[in-house]
Amino acid sequence: MKKQEESFLKASDFGENFTWGVSTAAYQIEGGHDSDGKGQSIWDKYTENPKMIQNGDNANISCDFYNKYKEDILLMKSMNIDNYRFSISWARVLPNGVGTVNDKGLQFYNDVINFCLAQEITPWITLYHWDLPHALEQKGGWTNRTIVRWFSEFTTLCAKTFGDRVKHWMVLNEPMVFTGAGYFLGVHAPGKKGLKNFLPATHHAVLCQAEGGRILRKLIPNAQIGTTFSCSQIDPYRENKRDKKTAIKVDALLNRLFIEPTLGLGYPTNDAPILKRLRPFIQPTDMVDCKFDFDFIGIQNYTREKVKYNLLVPHIRAKIIKASKRNVKTTLMDWEVYPPSIYKMIKKYSDYPQIKKIIITENGATFKDKVENGGIVDTDRLNFLQHYLNQVLKAKNEGLNIHGYFVWTFTDNFEWAEGYFPRFGLVHIDFNTLKRTIKESGKWLTNFLSNKN
Secondary structure (H helix, E strand, C coil): CCHHHHCCCCHHHHCCCCEEEEECCHHHHCCCCCHHHCCCEHHHHHCCCHHHCHHHCCCCCCCCHHHHHHHHHHHHHHCCCCEEEEECCHHHHCCCCCCCCCHHHHHHHHHHHHHHHHCCCEEEEEEECCCCEHHHHCCCHHHCCCHHHHHHHHHHHHHHHHCCCCCEEEEECCHHHHHHHHHCECCCCCCCECHHHHHHHHHHHHHHHHHHHHHHHHHCCCCEEEEEEECCEEEECCCCHHHHHHHHHHHHHHHHCCHHHHCCCCCCCCCCHHHHHHHHHCCCCHHHHCCCCCCEEEEECCCEEEEEECCCCCCCCEEEECHHHCCCCECCCCCECCCHHHHHHHHHHHCCCCCCCEEEEECCCCCCCEEECCEEECHHHHHHHHHHHHHHHHHHHCCCCEEEEEEECCECCCCHHHCCCCCCCCEEECCCCCCEEEEHHHHHHHHHHCCCC
């Protein structure tokens, strides 16, 4: 679609039953890191070392959603946003991960849920968005098989407390990222490295994903239950045999590792032989226990990657070529702006006949916003959203299995290891005063969502 036509894109083009919303994560926005009995999470602990985070930032206060949730939810309502995806801080409701319940933590989420419903905003809960209680990490965290029991206790508590009002659930957020960055590369909390940590963490996350789904289904029979996966289009850097084979392997690791055992297809060991090393962690009934029939799958796409064969990279013999080295348009995260990638990912996941429906549970971008006359001009983000939405519409018009779209994210926030430098929000936050200002992209979305029917 030509650029001048994109400004005429309307939400009604996607049909009456298409779901529109915004996504956030507890650790990135809440603040209140030790308020009202909250326990310490692995990210609270990780950010104690300022060397681990850009500019030495932490999320002890962040957007202060813990105290400002009403202001933000009212702002959502004013922007015609009627679905809100947020996560539960495990350490806020179970300070030690298991055992003693923090009633004030549960009350906070009850208050958020009730206020959403009062404003006719549908709450969508993500159970786990990367903030494991530090007390459990001291026992091995995701590398300890007992986490299946720990996660079951947490899931049961959330389902019993909130399930009477919350009917849309996601079990895990991007397990490939929190296992890969946190337990293989060591660049996210808890900062562990190597296959010895990554492999057990991966398998236990797959088990928790399915077990969480089973618990939710048992305790909230009429719920819509999903889970979310990061995904990127993977292309060979060069059109030679080695790079093409490498792209298939990297695709198996980044895009197939967590979805295929969930669908009963097992791990993609043929295309990524390193996954054969999972075998010592797989007990007799595990591959059956990994399966769960989710009502929807959330996919989260931002970019595409180009990879080439590299003998010097241990284990995978593959290297991702940074976007900044490829002479392409990039975001501040050095991710390529490549709208067709979201179409390709919808198509890829639609090819699994077991998937009932797909929802884009995150998509967005970070660029340098300009403060002009008290407003926030973010033309690059606005263009990004329009171009990517046109690719989503292309997929829908072709009959692909796409049913919703959530923007990442509502407000600027703490962006993990990058701290507060990258701003993904539709709403600007002055982190000195905590003042909220709707950006031009947020104003565009407000108008866009006024034409849903």
